[in-house]
Amino acid sequence: MVTTLRPMQISVLGAGTMGGGIAYVAAVNGFDVRLYDMDDAAVDAGVARVQRDFDSAVARGRITRDDAQRAQARILTATDVPQAVKNAGVVVEAVVEDMAVKRDLLGRAEAEVADDTVIATNTSALSVTEIMSALQRPERGIGMHFFNPVRAMKLCELVVGLETSDQTIAAAESAAHAMGKETVRVRDVAGFATSRINAVIGNEAFFMLAEGVASAEDIDTAVKLGLNHPMGPLEMADMVGLDVRLAVLNELRRSLGDKYRPAPLMETYVRAGRLGRKVGRGVYDYDADGNRRPH
Structure with missing residues (x-):
């Protein structure tokens, strides 16, 4: 049974957009971090993302250069799972939304960690109970769902699986709070x-765009100014990744029915490789400076 939390090391499995963001907020808040991905190229890309987060924070006056350098020094990288999770108090998986990949990776991680290590997944929609059934001790498993951009979004959604223990919930909540996040607890649905x-919301925006209700910019502006959302649904989809959003909708449709059927335009964009900001084109095209223009 999970009984304690060693709070000073968090191991992040996956150096993509979400993994890099989680590593950043952990390091800024004093945690030692091990950032893992399967090869040097993926790790280097993740480190570059984290560097941009630090540079942006310094430029905006949110952190001093000295503090940024100290936080960066707390992030070490690994391409080997045992090395990545050694001494971890919390392991957070943030890889592709693929059940088999997540189960395999967390099963390998569990074999290398201490009995009191919390094992978390950052999945956006997959069953935490099913993911954690790959563990020998699923009571240590929980969902810790962070939001993009992690440095700015205040919430960590704690997803409680069927076997998740109260001790694991408390430890994950403590870690999230120490990373500067507020938490809510939700069932694994x-x-x-x-x-x-x-x-x-995002899916309906794609239907509206395809129907010619308004331009992408006007749909986004209407939602931001009329509903007081900080981002429009189409620019949010570009930030999250259209492939990620499509995977979430497909999972919702599989579990809950056809009212979650993805908009055909979203499917077309994904087939065309328009995955969003991470590839420079999605609903919007992005220039080298990150400015967007409508497609």
Whole structure:
């Protein structure tokens, strides 16, 4: 049974957009971090993302250069799972939304960690219970769903699986708070609370765009100014990744029915490789300076 939390090391498995963001907020808040991905190229890309987060924070006056350098020094990288999770108090998986990949990676991680290590997944929609059934001790497993951009979004959604123990919930909550996040606890249902609502809003925006209701910019502006959302649904989809949003909708449809059927335009964009900001084109095209223009 998970009984304690060693709070000073967090191991992040996956150096993509979400993994890099989690590593950043952990390091800024005093944790030692091990950032893992499967090869040097993926790790280097992740480190570059984290560097941009630090540079942006310094430029905006949110952190001093000295503090940024100290935080960066707390992030070490690994391409070997045992090395990545050694001495971890919390392991957070943030890889592709693929059940088999997540189960395999966390099963390998569990074999290398201490009995009191919390094992978390950052999945947006997949069943935490099913993911954690790959563990020998699923009571140590929980969902810790962070939001993009992790440095700015205040929430960590704690997703409680069937076997998740009270001790694991408390330890994950403590870690999230120490990383500067507020938490909510939700049951392990498809889409949890946030992804279920957000995916529906974004999907409807794609239907509206295809129907010619308004331009992409006007749909986004209407939602921001009329509904007081900080981002429009189409620019949010570009930030999250259209492939990620499509995977969430497909999981919701599989679990909850056809009212979550993805908009055909979203499927077309994904087939065309328009995955969003991470590849420079999605609903919007992005220039080298990150400025967007409509497609």
